[in-house]
Amino acid sequence: MIPRVIHTIWVGDESRRPDNCIATWRNKNPGWQLKVWGNKELAETPWVTSRHMQAMAQRELNGVADLMRWEILWREGGFVVDADSICQRPLEPWLFECDAMACWENEVIRPGLIAAGYVAAAPRNPFFAKMVQDLMNMPQVDDRMAWQSVGPLFLTECHRLYQYDRLTIWPSHFFIPRHFSSEARYGGRGHVFADQEWGSTLGTYDQLHKKAIAA
Incomplete structure (x- = not known):
């Protein structure tokens, strides 16, 4: 089973960590454990892709977070x-009645691309084990944009390569009701569990941690 643990990752300048955003996950899901991974965990955990993390840190910190993400899912699940x-609303148990889950980034703007920002799995899931193994064997990952080499494109390519049929992929509007490239927002009556602020993509982290957010 997928553990009832919500993981979030923030490396770099901790004074800009969006604790206001992170707190919404704790407040709306009191039955879940919230675990925040930061600079201390990055430095002290024996990551198998640590050399890639060190290289990616010179290019994109969000790429370091992606590398940590796959190892966290493989090691601990959640x-x-x-x-x-x-x-925006409490997580429903039925979302996690599977071996692993994710959501599409946007079915219209980027059809077929699996988002990396909302992924869950049981510990030692074989698909994420293969992802981590593939990353460990790569000679370099900082030669492309992080979203390509270690983020959503990498996740999508692995899903296609290994044809992992136990990954439940939910509609994008469950967690990403607005894509960064458009002002349009999902307007249907379906479930919306979260909003995505696109801090790395839009370069808004200088202000995001100051934003008033309803808990």
């Missing part, structure tokens, strides 16, 4: 969410 996401 639900990893982006630090710049805002929980």
Whole structure:
């Protein structure tokens, strides 16, 4: 089973960590444990892809978070969410009645691309074990943008390569009701569990941690 643990990752300048966003996950899901991974955990955990993390840290810190994300899922399981996401309603148990889950980034704007910001799995899931193994064997990952080499494109390519049929992929509006490239927002009556602030993509982290957010 997928453990009832919400993981979020923030490395770099901790004074800009969006604790206002992170707190919404704790407040709306009191039955879940919230675990925040930061600089201390990055430095002290024996990551198998540590050399890639060190290289990626010179290019994109969000790429370091992605590398940590896959190892956390493989080691501990649980639900990893982006630090710049805002929980809008309590998580439903049926979301996690599976071996692993994720959601699409946007079915219209980026069809077929699996988002990396909301992924859950049981510990030692074989698919995430293969992802970590593949990363460990790669000679380099900082030669491309992080979203390509270690983020959503990497996740999507692994899903296609290994044809892992136990990954439940939910609609994008469950966690990403607005894509960064459009002002349009999901307007249907379906479930919206979170909002995505796109802090890395839009470069808004200088202000995001100051934003007033309803808990």
